[in-house]
Amino acid sequence: xxxxxxxxxxxxxxxxxxxxxxxxxxxxxxxxxxxxxxxxxxxxxxxxxxxxxxxxxxxxxxxxxxxxxxxxxxxxxxxxxxxxxxxxxxxxxxxxxxxxxxxxxxxxxxxxxxxxxxxxxxxxxxxxxxxxxxxxxxxxxxxxxxxxxxxxxxxxxxxxxxxxxxxxxxxxxxxxxxxxxxxxxxxxxxxxxxxxxxxxxxxxxxxxxxxxxxxxxxxxxxxxxxxxxxxxx
Amino acid sequence: xxxxxxxxxxxxxxxxxxxxxxxxxxxxxxxxxxxxxxxxxxxxxxxxxxxxxxxxxxxxxxxxxxxxxxxxxxxxxxxxxxxxxxxxxxxxxxxxxxxxxxxxxxxxxxxxxxxxxxxxxxxxxxxxxxxxxxxxxxxxxxxxxxxxxxxxxxxxxxxxxxxxxxxxxxxxxxxxxxxxxxxxxxxxxxxxxxxxxxxxxxxxxxxxxxxxxxxxxxxxxxxxxxxxxxxxxxxxxxxxxxxxxxxxxxxxxxxxxxxxxxxxxxxxxxxxxxxxxxxxxxxxxxxxxxxxxxx
Numbered sequence: 458x459x460x461x462x463x464x465x466x467x468x469x470x471x472x473x474x475x476x477x478x479x480x481x482x483x484x485x486x487x488x489x490x491x492x493x494x495x496x497x498x499x500x501x502x503x504x505x506x507x508x509x510x511x512x513x514x515x516x517x518x519x520x521x522x523x524x525x526x527x528x529x530x531x532x533x534x535x536x537x538x539x540x541x542x543x544x545x546x547x548x549x550x551x552x553x554x555x556x557x558x559x560x561x562x563x564x565x566x567x568x569x570x571x572x573x574x575x576x577x578x579x580x581x582x583x584x585x586x587x588x589x590x591x592x593x594x595x596x597x598x599x600x601x602x603x604x605x606x607x608x609x610x611x612x613x614x615x616x617x618x619x620x621x622x623x624x625x626x627x628x629x630x631x632x633x634x635x636x637x638x639x640x641x642x643x644x645x646x647x648x649x650x651x652x653x654x655x656x657x658x659x660x661x662x663x664x665x666x667x668x669x670x671x672x673x674x675x676x677x678x679x680x681x682x683x684x685x686x687x688x689x690x
Numbered sequence: 691x692x693x694x695x696x697x698x699x700x701x702x703x704x705x706x707x708x709x710x711x712x713x714x715x716x717x718x719x720x721x722x723x724x725x726x727x728x729x730x731x732x733x734x735x736x737x738x739x740x741x742x743x744x745x746x747x748x749x750x751x752x753x754x755x756x757x758x759x760x761x762x763x764x765x766x767x768x769x770x771x772x773x774x775x776x777x778x779x780x781x782x783x784x785x786x787x788x789x790x791x792x793x794x795x796x797x798x799x800x801x802x803x804x805x806x807x808x809x810x811x812x813x814x815x816x817x818x819x820x821x822x823x824x825x826x827x828x829x830x831x832x833x834x835x836x837x838x839x840x841x842x843x844x845x846x847x848x849x850x851x852x853x854x855x856x857x858x859x860x861x862x863x864x865x866x867x868x869x870x871x872x873x874x875x876x877x878x879x880x881x882x883x884x885x886x887x888x889x890x891x892x893x894x895x896x897x898x899x900x901x902x903x904x905x906x907x908x909x910x911x912x913x914x915x916x917x918x919x920x921x922x923x924x925x926x927x928x929x930x931x932x933x934x935x936x937x938x939x940x941x942x943x944x945x946x947x948x949x950x951x952x953x954x955x956x957x958x959x960x961x962x963x964x965x966x967x968x969x970x971x972x973x974x975x976x977x978x979x980x981x982x983x984x985x
Contacts, residue, residue, distance in 0.1 A: 507866060530872040542867045544860040546980065551856050558853045559872030607872060 458483040463512040466499045473499040475666035486643045488653045491663035497646040505536035535609035539616045541600040545589025556606030573602040594625035650687035654678040703831035705939020706838030711916030712931035714889035720862035720926040724784040728791035730909025736761040736894035737904030758891030765887025799906035807905035924975025
C-alpha cells in the first residue's frame with residue numbers, strides 16, 4: 458500500500474533521515490522503533506507532506522512527491538501528530554468537524570461525527586467542552602478521532618501513548634487493534650516498544666536516520682538489539 | 691454629568707474605530723505572523739471607493755458597501771501578489787514587505803488620483819445631534835458605535851459558527867495540523883486577509899464620517915494607533931485587540947478632556963506614556979494570545 462524508498466529528510470544542514478526504505482502492506486500494523494532523534498517523526502511528517510524530502514514515497518503506486526499535506530490527506534493518509542495537538546480553544550465538536558470539513562459535508566459529516574462519538578464515548582460527554590480542558594488521554598482520543606474524520610485508509614500515529622497513564626495506554630493499544638480489525642492500515646511510531654511489538658505485523662528499528670533492523674513483531678521482540686535498547690531486560 | 695456622559699460616548703466611538711483596526715491587524719497577525727502596516731492603505735482604498743461612488747451619485751449606503759468591497763479586494767490582491775510570495779520569509783521580511791506595499795499604494799494614490807484631499811460628501815443628517823433627555827449625542831459617534839457593535843457581532847458569529855471562521859481560529863493555534871485535516875492553507879489565509887480588509891473598510895467609513903475627505907496619507911495615523919492598540923491588547927489576540935482599541939480610545943478622550951490647555955499639544959505623549967505604563971504592568975498585553983505553533 459505504502460512504499461518508501463531511500464527517503465532522506467534534511468533540516469538545514471542536519472540530516473534527520475538518511476535513506477530509509479520501508480513498506481506498509483494493506484491491512485497491517487507496521488511499527489517504527491527508535492530513540493529520540495532517530496528520524497521516526499520526520500519519516501511520518503514526510504509521508505504526510507509536512508516536510509520536504511528526497512527519495513520516493515508511493516501510495517497505491519502513485520508518487521506523493523511534492524504534494525502538499527492538504528492533498529495527501531485527501532488521498533487517504535491521515536497523520537495524528539506527536540503531542541496530540543488538538544486545537545485547545547475550540548470545542549471537541551469543532552475539532553471533530555474541522556477534521557472532516559474538507560472531506561464531507563451535511564449529513565455525511567454528521568454521520569462521521571456520530572461514528573466517532575460512538576467509538577469514543579468519552580468525547581460525547583465532553584462534546585461541548587474546550588479541547589484544551591481535556592485530560593491527556595482524552596486529548597489523544599480526540600486527536601485520533603479527528604484524524605479518522607477524514608476516513609483515511611492509512612493512519613499514521615506518532616507516539617500515541619506518550620505521557621499517558623498505563624490504563625489509558627491499554628485503551629490506546631486496544632483501539633489500534635480494533636482499527637486494524639476494521640480494515641485500517643496503520644503505521645505506528647512508538648516509544649513503548651514492548652506493547653507496540655505485541656500488536657505489530659512488521660517493524661523497523663531506526664538509528665540516527667537509518668533502518669538498522671527489520672522483521673516481524675515477534676522477531677524484533679526476540680532480537681538482542683531491541684531487547685537491550687528498548688525492552689527493559 | 692452631561693459632559694462626562696458625552697465624553698464616554700466619544701471614547702466608545704473612537705475606541706470602536708481603533709478596535710476594528712486593531713482587530714484587522716490581529717486577524718492577520720494571529721495566522722501569518724505579519725504586522726501589516728499596509729492596513730492603513732486598505733482604509734485609504736475604501737475612502738477612494740466612497741469618493742468614486744459619490745462622484746457617480748450613488749446613494750450613501752451603496753458608497754459604504756463599495757468602500758468595504760474595495761478594501762476587501764485590495765486586501766486579497768496584496769495577499770496574493772505581495773504577501774503570498776513572501777510566505778516563507780521571517781517576521782522582518784514580512785514587515786518590510788508590508789512597508790513596501792504601503793509605500794507603493796501611497797505613490798499610486800498620489801500620482802494616480804491626487805495628492806490633495808478629495809471631499810467625500812456625507813448625508814446632511816450626519817451633522818445632527820440626537821437629544822436623549824439632557825444628553826446631546828452627535829449622529830456620527832452614535833452611528834459609529836452602532837456600526838462597531840454590528841461589525842464585532844458579525845465577526846464573532848463568523849468565527850464561532852462557520853467552518854471557515856473555526857478554521858481561522860484553528861489556524862491561529864496550529865496551522866500545520868489544520869493542513870493535516872485537508873483544509874487549504876491558502877484559502878484560510880486569504881479569508882483572514884478578506885476579513886481584515888472588511889474591518890479596514892468599516893473603520894474607513896467611520897473615520898471619513900468624521901472628516902469628510904480622503905487623501906493618500908489618510909491611513910498612516912490610524913494604522914499606527916491600531917498597532918499601539920493591538921500591542922496594548924496583546925499582539926495576535928483578537929479579544930485583546932478589541933480591549934486595546936477601546937483602552938486607547940478612552941485614554942485619548944480622557945487626556946483630551948482633562949489635560950490643562952497648556953498640555954494639550956502633548957496629548958499623544960501623555961497617552962503613549964500611559965501605554966508604556968500598561969506594558970510595564972503587563973508586558974504581553976492586556977489579554978495575550980496563546981503561544982501558537984505556526985506553519
